Amino acid sequence: MITHTHRPLRVILYEGTGSIALPAEARAKVMMALLDKGYTVTRSGQGASPVPHDDRSLLVLGAFEGKAPALEDVTGQIMIDTRDITDLEPDAIVSLVEKTRGDKPMNEPGKWKPWFPVIDYTRCTNCMQCLSFCLFDVYGVSEDNKIQVQNNDNCKTNCPACSRVCPEVAIMFPKYQGGPINGDEVNENEAKREKIKVDISSLLGGDIYSTLKDRSTAFKSRFSKERSADKALDERKKCLTKLVGDGFIPADVLASLPSTDEILKKAEAAKAKAAAALAAQ
Amino acid sequence: MSSSATILYCRCAYAQVVPSGVKNEVLGKLCESAASFETVADLCEMAAHRDPRLQAIASCANLRIAACYPRAVRGLFQQAGSPLPENAEILNMRTQTATEVTEALLKS
Numbered sequence: 001m002i003t004h005t006h007r008p009l010r011v012i013l014y015e016g017t018g019s020i021a022l023p024a025e026a027r028a029k030v031m032m033a034l035l036d037k038g039y040t041v042t043r044s045g046q047g048a049s050p051v052p053h054d055d056r057s058l059l060v061l062g063a064f065e066g067k068a069p070a071l072e073d074v075t076g077q078i079m080i081d082t083r084d085i086t087d088l089e090p091d092a093i094v095s096l097v098e099k100t101r102g103d104k105p106m107n108e109p110g111k112w113k114p115w116f117p118v119i120d121y122t123r124c125t126n127c128m129q130c131l132s133f134c135l136f137d138v139y140g141v142s143e144d145n146k147i148q149v150q151n152n153d154n155c156k157t158n159c160p161a162c163s164r165v166c167p168e169v170a171i172m173f174p175k176y177q178g179g180p181i182n183g184d185e186v187n188e189n190e191a192k193r194e195k196i197k198v199d200i201s202s203l204l205g206g207d208i209y210s211t212l213k214d215r216s217t218a219f220k221s222r223f224s225k226e227r228s229a230d231k232a233l234d235e236r237k238k239c240l241t242k243l244v245g246d247g248f249i250p251a252d253v254l255a256s257l258p259s260t261d262e263i264l265k266k267a268e269a270a271k272a273k274a275a276a277a278l279a280a281q
Numbered sequence: 282m283s284s285s286a287t288i289l290y291c292r293c294a295y296a297q298v299v300p301s302g303v304k305n306e307v308l309g310k311l312c313e314s315a316a317s318f319e320t321v322a323d324l325c326e327m328a329a330h331r332d333p334r335l336q337a338i339a340s341c342a343n344l345r346i347a348a349c350y351p352r353a354v355r356g357l358f359q360q361a362g363s364p365l366p367e368n369a370e371i372l373n374m375r376t377q378t379a380t381e382v383t384e385a386l387l388k389s
Contacts, residue, residue: 028312031320032305035292038322040334045317049287052337107326109294114325118356149360152329174325174353175296182298182375183353 009101010053011041012060018069019062020086029090034097038108053078059100061085061093115175116152117162123170123186126281128274130162130171135266138162145277287341288318288386291348295323299349299374306379307347307386314387324348328357339363345370345386 011034015021034041042050057079060071068082081100085093117138126147131139140150160181163171169186176182290308293299311318321327327335338344339358344366348354351371358365372382
């Protein structure tokens, strides 16, 4: 399951009654800097409806002319901090926020990439090919026998292999560069003509790489270079190779990499899980 | 601007797949306006963690989101257990210009 669960502080840039509005350029600079550090920021101005608050602590920033008001949540559930930012430069405001956060952990951009498949359920036919294809148990089956992404953290960063073999173009990776894997619209006519048919049992049996390569040589997709069994093979292989090649990976992780025998077992297990789910529909 | 609209801006801070020129210009134009708006560092990061704040966002009746491909954004919310309402308007900073996005966000 997900392990990076540190939620960012919600910062309110307050510019209402009792405060002085920042110049637009400074406002933008402050917001960009805070966002690039991973904070969520609300600009309190006019007109639009705010998003309801959750249970996180709030930090209210405003040019209060010297003294930030002490605020208390009427429900007593949310801690509210206020800070005066009068005459502070954007960099100093960011430092103030960081200081206020202290040593509370928070996810930060640059240290981790949110890379995981997103299923487009308007296209997914619940065929379970992704469940069978992925070697890292990213996919699972819900209580009502629907395919779902269950283990985001198991997904190998920059590996979109499963999306290339999805026959319905239903798997997206929003951080991917090219379409339709990045979520771009699917050309329906091309998709119908070029559905990639993958015999999972043959892919996963024996030497999966040579088997898949043989198949992809015979199969030339006209639909898109972004969706091919050949590319899927290469990417899955790269993921494994990289894990092996990175010297910092502990021995126990190396030992957990699927062997051919394990892959065969996974294939059988996935096949059984998929068959059970499909039979139950 | 409609009094009931909620504006959300995604910075895509964790992977930088949204062109920086577009996202900076959109944020700059929002800051030049008088409107209230919400910003998040990265919707993908929030979806990965099933952040409860996505539920709060999805509960907004008249939502306008500046992020990336609409199909991906809807999928992220759905996968996190907080499907977006049908009428949520999603602007794509990967393909649209900053002007197009900002005008749609701030329209009356």
